[in-house]
Amino acid sequence: MEVSPATESSLALDVLHLVKLSGRATPLFIAHQKHELITSDDSYSENVVIAFNQFERHNAKVVSLNVFTAVSPPNLMYEDICNLAIEHYTCFVLLPFHRRWYIDGSIESEDQTIRSLNCDILKMAPCSVGILVEGRRKLSFSTSRDTSSSESYSSYNIVVIFMGGKDDREALALAKRISRDESVSLTVIHLKAKNSIGTILDENDRALDDEMLNGIKGSMRYLEEQVSDGPETLDFLRSIVEDYQLFIVGRRYKYEDPQTSGLEHWCEFEEIGIIGDLLSSSDFIDNYSVLIVQQQHQRNS
Known part of the structure; x- marks a missing residue:
């Protein structure tokens, strides 16, 4: 999946x-x-280097890109990621999900x-983290334009x-940044409980939620x-999966809400949360991708 950043933000x-x-x-x-010839040291990642150098050339005005390779034991790979994130003041780490599906729903890998x-990484990252579950069909952020008009459409x-x-x-917040691309249409669906008994959100969280939602109402599609x-x-999500190519959800680990009651026991992968797991399940996922986001953890010193 290719993401083209908006021209007004680098x-x-x-x-x-x-x-x-x-x-x-x-x-x-x-x-x-x-932009140098591939050397013997680059051989581990030749295809990766070529692909991302091409991506940078196509987005030269808005993207600054560096490519690295780390060859290390699997149990220490997280250190390479965390150290690079700290050194470069990274604000977001994007990871692939460990499972992929064929178009018929069977497991590819x-x-x-x-x-x-x-x-x-979810436990140790010095910044926010996203896990991308790719759909059964390769997708790209591409802008379809009518060559007879100066206007573009989503x-x-x-x-x-x-x-x-x-x-x-x-x-x-991440979705708002992505939606700066004129080829993207963003919808925010506020899934509210008919009965708020059982929610663990405190008053501070509610106030921050209201402030953020009030800031987007009127500027994008809000439901x-x-x-x-x-x-x-579950029934509601099933009714909308064909309307979108990308779902962005919070991980919400250990959150208990009326909206997800009865689903927690069916959650297979806790690292992507209840809603992320539901949307990513083998009998649910279709021609869309899911991005699960965890805000940076605050650690006690």
């Missing part, structure tokens, strides 16, 4: 290709030089090393499922949907 992007250390090889960390890495529909809390606010419990949430 993007500093660090790409880290992780390679599993094998045998008695020595751990390596390679900073690939821009599954890598437990990636899953372990993702769980480590070709990519994104939705944020918002229930409240810091992860959902981070997901919405409210009330549900009583998890099964109603």
Whole structure:
């Protein structure tokens, strides 16, 4: 999935290709030089270097990009990511989900090393984290334009499922940035409980939620949907999956809400939260992708 940043906002992007250390090889960390011939040191990541150099050339005015390779043991890969994030003042780390599906819903590949890495990063990252679950069909952010008109129209529909809390606010903030691209149409669906008994959001969280939602009303498509419990949430999500190409949701780990009650016992992968897991399940996911977002954890010193 290719994301083209908006022309009015620049993007500093660090790409880290992780390679599993094998045998008695020595751990390596390679900073690939821009626009130079591929060398023997680059051979681990030749295709990655070429692809992202091309991406940078196509977005030269708004993207500053560096590509790195880390060759290390799987149990230490998270250190390479965290160290690079700290050194470069990274604000967001994007990770792939460990499972991919064929178009018929069967599992194409599954890598437990990636899953372990993702769980480590969620615990240790010095910044916010996103896990991208790719749909069964390759997607791209492409702008469809009528060559007879100077106006462009939206070709990519994104939705944020918002229930409240810091992860959902981070997901919405990221979606707002993505929606600066004129080819993107953003919808925010506020999934509210008909009965608020059982929610664990405190008054401060509610105030921050209201402030953020008030700031977007009128500037983008905003909808409210009330549900009583998890099964109603499931039915609602099933009714809209064909309308969007990308769902952005907060991880909301250990949040208990009326909107998800009854679903927590069916959650297979806690690292992507209840809603993320539901949208990513083998009998649910379709021709859309899911981005699960966790706001940076605050650690006690």
